Amino acid sequence: MGIDIGSLSSEAVILMDGQIVSYSIIPTGADTQKAARACMQEALERAHLKFEDVSATVATGYGRISVPFATKTVTEITCHARGAHKLSPNTRTVIDMGGQDSKVISIDTDGRVLDFVMNDKCAAGTGRFLEVMAGALEVDLVEMGDRSARAKNGVVISSMCTVFAESEVISLIAAGCSKNDIIRGLHEAISKRVFAMAGKLRMERPVTMTGGVAKNKGIVDALRRLLKGEIHVPEEPQIVGALGAALSA
């Protein structure tokens, strides 16, 4: 079993003979140990298994050290690389955009990490940033991708500090800009930041995008335009870290 304890969500993946038999995704909340147990329990129930049936549990994510029942811990960088390689073996670059950080990972033909870069301490380009902006715009987070596609005009968001960007968004609403245009502007601003980060590596294709933010079509499309190429998004991009953890058992 792989458990990925992120800052916003926690995931568990159970593998049997190399195949996913069940997974779970829950909000992490304030108690990471509780979240670890809850997502583990949910994944077990879905697979009709008991914890005793699990041969090994590997924890990853920022809360990896808070999983008392883990047999070992592996960083999310290695886990996303392994998970993306499993789902798309040709992948050479993984862009992971999670709740608290974003990273670009170069991998070899066996899914081993060759190099990586991560965002600095700033939250820009992460799920948390989008969550705050959705709050400021009073729109549902999951609607942001579709709304972005319906944008008619370009709006430039200059601030990438979460707090300052929030006030910029409020000012734009007050100035009469449409929410859809603002959302597209936010997606483009975030994507440019991640694109610049990717430039620090020798980025090779194909590219796979993982993490909860990969569910946002607006971000994926903005990145596709910047990269001038296809980005593979797994069916459930949020569990790739946990899958990589399970593969590390």
Add this chain to the structure above:
Amino acid sequence: MFEGIRTELAPRVIKGLLRSGFALELAKGAAKWSSRKESRAFKLWLDFLFDSMKGGFRRERPVVWISAFTPSEIPYAFNLDPMLPEVIACLAAHMGVSDSAISMAEQSLYSTDLCSFYRCGVGLALGEYLPKPDLIISTSHLCDGAHRFFHNMSQLFGCDHYLIDVPYGNGGRDRAYLVDELYDLADFIGKRTGLHLDDERAAEVIELSNRTRQVMLEINELRRRIPSPFSGSDGMSYVLGMNFCTLGSQLGLAFFRALQGMIQERASRGKGIIGEEKYRLLWLHHIKPYYPNAIFDILEGLGAVVSFEEANHVYWDPMDPRHPLESLATKMLSNFGCGPIEHRIRAILEMAGKYRVNGAIHFSHWGCRQSCGGSHMVRDAMRERGIPTLVLDGDGADVRNYSEGQTRTRLEAFIEMLG
């Protein structure tokens, strides 16, 4: 020994300091070390530091501040003891009090864009926690912020500042220009202090520097051993401090001999700094984070040892005691950090091979433009040699820019990458 430091520290060494809470923190920091079992070399460093502060506050002799890359041989040739605010800033960070000094500088409108070591230095200076300089000498090479900081300090204290203008190249004309600069500096020191540059004393200082250099080379040879007999973390703290402050002095020679003895003893017993050395690392850039942090504990917990650090690479040739200033000019221009990035890359690749490292960490203290600017070129060159390199962005003096969780993830992922 540490009892001695505590008693010296309070009433005599930095008497003025103890009027404030900041000084009490400094004293507490020094007291913490008393629980550590330290070597003779470490004791020599502490003695040097506190003697230097004591001498400065008592104004026993003219106080000369120099920047880290100013050759310490120059003040020693005038029988002056150099004081390096950058080293004191590292010490303040080590003791966990740099944030107070940095905050003091920021309250005085110094921009947060200024390197945190210099903000810390400004805070220490404004708080009168450093002996007032009579003369300041700095150089234009390697460190971008240094000459601005030292110029500013000369304005603050109303003393003269000599900036040694170091050329970019290292050809004959560049050397001739720098030699002229150093002669001009010698004249400047003579006029400001009334002291005379004596040929015999200058030759003696160069001779001492050469002998120290030889010991440093022998130490570095010992550090090639597997397992690593000495920690790169210590290499970048008190050893680098003495490297900057004491070349050309008897104390410097005594310090490096004591250090050599300690490392030799460990090496002969085959004793490494951790139980099982799985990975040998090279630390790139001159500094590390000096405030309390978990970086080296995390690495060592994963079986990774910083076997060597760029900062202590002996890059210069022996000097000619008959031509002290000419030799010092040659030494300064031979610094691999000067000129195009290829110089530095060549030196780093040589170090990587010599110390048989599995990987390297380039600590990019954002205030160090000259080093961070080339970090990715260094990384790419190392990668071509099959040596993975982590560019670790961070701050060497301002703990507010440190996040243990973020740092841990990068370090652990890097070690996982080494496999």
